[in-house]
Amino acid sequence: MMTVLDAPAIWLRDNCSCAECKHPDNGQKLFNIGDLADGIRVDETHEQDGEVHVRFAPDGHASVFDSAWLRRWLPEASEAPTDPRAEDAKQIWDVSDLGPLPEASWESYQRDPAVKAAALEAVVRTGFVVLRGVETTPRRVLDVAATFGFVRTTNYGDLFDVRIEPNPINLAFTGLPITPHTDNPYRDPVPTLQILHCLSNAAPGGDSGFVDGFKAAEVLRTESPDAFDILSGTEVTFRFVSEDTELSATRSMIDVDPYGRVREVRFNNRSLQPVRLRPEDTERFYVAYRAFAEVINRPEHQVVFRMQPGDCVIFDNIRLLHARTGFEGEAGERHLQGCYADLDGLESTLAVLRRAR
């Protein structure tokens, strides 16, 4: 256990919470890091009644730290700070260890904050949740999004309809099978959440699938470390063009943080543009890209389920890949409505729910 004396003086001084240093109402810092004197050091310290009193030199500033706060926040022993978005904070899964689909009834989700918290927690930890029994009313998906965050409006509108269309601007709007992919990698920032609400699903086929992209990346890193390094170290361009829209984003398929932890996955063969790398890099890139695709498409990685009318899935679009089998539109209607939202709003709602418990 570290003690206050092990903490660097500049760290302690920067975290002073007196009314001069932090706004008493909103907790925002009132000085700039450059305002502190050079060579800050601890001049004197003593503990009293669960508080640590520190006097600094050369500025003579006096700070009082709550001991419990210090225990929580003192510099830690690991190199990489905790990040709830990074792979090591997630419950990575394949079909064998996923267990039953994380789900909740919409009725109890709305009524019981504990059910709601567990559902949102599933999105954060497992990557998705299925809400059951959401009224099959058009545009209801927007109400679901409003329970935890804010809709991200895009060129598709506030919501989009997934059904067979006569002149589809996207293969999603056909009956063709769609292999595992993340949505909108041509957008930057990419929408971090997608919500899909099933209004009808009477067509033969059209089953849904999810793959944990973080699991696939983990398997790739184990089996083909070179392929992992190439995909995390190479940027490619994704693009979407329609009459009124021209979106393009240049990012890596596997996004790692400075500590090498997987943080985001982008995978969408439909919108990937011709890669523009040196010829030798192109060859290596394709070997890696094919290896990742092979891992993603292994049956043990894809959980397959059938959305029933009233089902609504909320899923992490920078981690999970989603898929659907092909379907015959003429034999019955299949109609989903979807919208995008962002993880930060969901995480905030979850944190506030946890406060109350």
Place this chain on the structure above:
Amino acid sequence: MMTVLDAPAIWLRDNCSCAECKHPDNGQKLFNIGDLADGIRVDETHEQDGEVHVRFAPDGHASVFDSAWLRRWLPEASEAPTDPRAEDAKQIWDVSDLGPLPEASWESYQRDPAVKAAALEAVVRTGFVVLRGVETTPRRVLDVAATFGFVRTTNYGDLFDVRIEPNPINLAFTGLPITPHTDNPYRDPVPTLQILHCLSNAAPGGDSGFVDGFKAAEVLRTESPDAFDILSGTEVTFRFVSEDTELSATRSMIDVDPYGRVREVRFNNRSLQPVRLRPEDTERFYVAYRAFAEVINRPEHQVVFRMQPGDCVIFDNIRLLHARTGFEGEAGERHLQGCYADLDGLESTLAVLRRAR
């Protein structure tokens, strides 16, 4: 100049645009990378009437490439692909080379697509534009955002008022000076654009300032490469808490792409949480952080201007830092309205405008 024969066969095969490989209407790819045979090679090729015909082995697939398309897309000689978001695609500036503020009259922006394109181009290249003469009607800022993209709704609502408030949840809502910072680094994804519309500015003080964060990062990299490496290689946590909201994001202050190019900057001393690094890393981090702050706060980096009623600035919130001097609310009203939006929508609008020219 590369020729088609220099391009890797797998690259050519993957970019076939026949109706079997790409949806004729929407251009989306119809096969998966794993569907291609192993060991793809070019079996035969000939050029005719500005088109290159290629037959592949072992699949026997025949492709026809437009020569102009090939010249545009053939693998290139540089390691790093072009990315319009990365520092090398920007016009990096300090006060001495910024020149006059990029600006446009709101009237001509709405009437003349060339004026609008130039204004949006300034946001992409320089990081901001000032629109002059926007009606000082409440909520008009949302109409400005709608001309190029989609508002990002947050816990602050679709828009927020910047003026003195009795119980401010954020220092922005006081008369205190605010040093250069990016907004909402506690959000992930962070809003990439901010729009601020001045309704009144009669208070003494309250001048506005911008710093090009990419320039500051460039200077830091030149003067203190270690500091640059530490800030781009260390994640810190930003946080915002209010009664109904609890947002937290763990990211680096300088975000570089896999090629080391600066792509995003986050800088906000008010919401930075206690860093939780090993004690020795903490000391090094603070040296780097203070060095970056010192560079950012140099007068030669900050352009200062006064917003007049009717001025509306659109700026890149993952590149520019904004600031304001303190003001005396009792001597006159200062009232801005702001909202967030995203660069991808703006870039799309600009790309579509360019098509028409």
